[in-house]
Amino acid sequence: MRLQLTHPLFFPDIFPYPNSTAVTSLSGTFSNMDKITDKIAALPADASYFSLEFFPPKTTMGTTNLRARLDRMSRALRPLFITVTWGAGGSTASRSLELAELCQRDLGITTCLHLTCTNMNKALVDEALSAAKELGIRNILALRGDEPRGEYRDALEQRKDGEDEFVWAVDLVRYIRKHYGDFFCVGVAAYPEGHADGSHPAEQSLEHDLPYLVEKVQAGADFIMTQLFYDVEAYDKFERVLREHESGLFKKMPIIPGLMPIQSYQILKRTAKLSNARLPESITDRLDAVRGDDEMVKKVGVDILSEIVESVKAIKSRTPGAKGFHFYTLNLEKAVAFILERSTLIPALTPTVSASSSFAIDDIRGGAVPEFLINGEKKKTRRQSSVGSDPHNFVIVDREDAENFEATAAEAGIIKDGVNTRANTLAISEGEGTLGREATWDEYVLLSPSNCSTPFAFQGQTFFQ
Numbered sequence: 001m002r003l004q005l006t007h008p009l010f011f012p013d014i015f016p017y018p019n020s021t022a023v024t025s026l027s028g029t030f031s032n033m034d035k036i037t038d039k040i041a042a043l044p045a046d047a048s049y050f051s052l053e054f055f056p057p058k059t060t061m062g063t064t065n066l067r068a069r070l071d072r073m074s075r076a077l078r079p080l081f082i083t084v085t086w087g088a089g090g091s092t093a094s095r096s097l098e099l100a101e102l103c104q105r106d107l108g109i110t111t112c113l114h115l116t117c118t119n120m121n122k123a124l125v126d127e128a129l130s131a132a133k134e135l136g137i138r139n140i141l142a143l144r145g146d147e148p149r150g151e152y153r154d155a156l157e158q159r160k161d162g163e164d165e166f167v168w169a170v171d172l173v174r175y176i177r178k179h180y181g182d183f184f185c186v187g188v189a190a191y192p193e194g195h196a197d198g199s200h201p202a203e204q205s206l207e208h209d210l211p212y213l214v215e216k217v218q219a220g221a222d223f224i225m226t227q228l229f230y231d232v233e234a235y236d237k238f239e240r241v242l243r244e245h246e247s248g249l250f251k252k253m254p255i256i257p258g259l260m261p262i263q264s265y266q267i268l269k270r271t272a273k274l275s276n277a278r279l280p281e282s283i284t285d286r287l288d289a290v291r292g293d294d295e296m297v298k299k300v301g302v303d304i305l306s307e308i309v310e311s312v313k314a315i316k317s318r319t320p321g322a323k324g325f326h327f328y329t330l331n332l333e334k335a336v337a338f339i340l341e342r343s344t345l346i347p348a349l350t351p352t353v354s355a356s357s358s359f360a361i362d363d364i365r366g367g368a369v370p371e372f373l374i375n376g377e378k379k380k381t382r383r384q385s386s387v388g389s390d391p392h393n394f395v396i397v398d399r400e401d402a403e404n405f406e407a408t409a410a411e412a413g414i415i416k417d418g419v420n421t422r423a424n425t426l427a428i429s430e431g432e433g434t435l436g437r438e439a440t441w442d443e444y445v446l447l448s449p450s451n452c453s454t455p456f457a458f459q460g461q462t463f464f465q
């Protein structure tokens with residue numbers, strides 16, 4: 001099996017979204033097509049797209065694993081862009097920038113760097129922005145952030161220069177516009193159920209946040225990305241209020257709903273609470289019924305999230321323009337891959353793909369694709385334009401004589417009678433085989449039931465299950 005990095009620099013025609021050939025470089029040639037809003041605007045009005053969020057791992061091993069996973073996910077799932085979180089107060093500054101560099105420059109994925117401003121002095125903000133610019137990153141999610149947690153607080157204290165230059169996210173948006181003009185496409189956060197600010201429990205509402213969201217857009221924000229939610233009615237109200245706002249500011253602005261796949265019962269409960277996201281009874285009832293079985297929780301979670309995507313698509317069809325979704329992946333791929341496939345969010349490759357392109361050669365070993373197999377069953381030929389649009393690169397079969405577009409289990413690195421006994425369409429995205437075996441590592445660390453106080457990162461903070 002040949003595994004090869006399909007970098008858009010080398011194969012610009014096979015990537016799903018128009019990507020200009022003037023790409024990023026340290027010498028300062030930048031492509032406008034790396035701006036998220038330009039990429040969205042270039043999509044057909046009835047298209048859907050999605051983005052994936054990752055946080056920087058703490059260890060070298062974690063980074064190595066994530067690199068392989070990112071490469072695999074970017075090629076198989078084809079997000080419009082990915083985002084990299086920023087630790088509160090700059091606690092992950094260098095690791096966030098390293099991960100963003102890996103994504104933008106090494107893997108060629110349009111990258112959006114989260115940047116918080118509270119507890120960050122001007123020098124730190126400047127360092128981050130100029131490093132991002134140098135790396136060719138054209139997108140910043142401008143956030144206020146929160147107090148850093150204990151483990152980082154002492155180190156960060158020393159960096160503070162006593163100036164409170166940045167209090168709210170709007171201060172960062174203004175700063176970026178003032179010092180970087182239009183170089184960056186700037187996104188801001190919004191909260192369909194109100195921002196969960198512990199200090200203002202009475203003020204957790206969309207109505208409370210709205211004037212400040214207006215301020216952020218007036219200061220120059222280009223798109224909105226939301227807090228995770230499971231209550232579709234709340235999202236419906238949120239989007240309606242924004243679209244119909246008297247200012248007209250939100251009429252056409254991309255509003256990207258944030259969704260978190262359900263990885264475990266505990267993580268769901270914890271993150272929903274932290275995020276002020278209501279869990280409707282219709283959801284908790286289904287999960288309560290299987291809560292003792294981790295695999296079933298994930299499976300039911302995929303059903304739930306796929307249903308949410310469908311409902312949000314219906315809401316979004318009221319407004320012209322492509323329908324976007326942002327997934328908080330927690331650096332895991334399995335659940336999100338299933339949801340994306342179920343919701344048909346994975347984009348087909350452009351019709352310009354030729355069977356002789358390197359991607360096709362690499363993944364289906366050249367030649368036309370007359371038919372392919374799923375679970376041993378012959379399926380009708382997929383259009384060439386959609387070759388590779390499944391979250392896997394080729395069909396894994398349990399025969400020895402694999403055809404052009406098939407791979408034997410051995411070639412795919414599947415242990416005999418091992419991890420993956422059903423040759424299926426999601427083998428790679430399940431983190432199995434040579435491509436993905438190491439990918440289960442994060443999952444183990446994060447979700448192992450015997451590891452119930454393992455840390456996980458969410459929105460720049462480290463939490464414990």
Ligand SMILES: Cc1cc2nc3c(=O)[nH]c(=O)nc-3n(C[C@H](O)[C@H](O)[C@H](O)COP(=O)(O)OP(=O)(O)OC[C@H]3O[C@@H](n4cnc5c(N)ncnc54)[C@H](O)[C@@H]3O)c2cc1C
Pocket residue numbers: 084085086087088089114115116141142143144145146167168169170189190195196197208209210212216225226227228258459460461
């Ligand atoms: C999509 C997304 C990604 C995130 N990524 C990260 C991350 O990578 N790292 C991280 O640390 N955190 C992250 N967060 C969390 C975020 O930093 C926190 O939710 C933070 O508490 C608020 O940030 P904000 O940008 O929404 O702040 P703001 O827009 O400043 O709003 C914060 C709160 O203050 C209120 N407010 C705003 N302006 C004023 C004003 N002038 N006067 C009075 N009240 C005001 C708002 O209504 C809101 O309640 C993310 C959140 C989201 C939704």
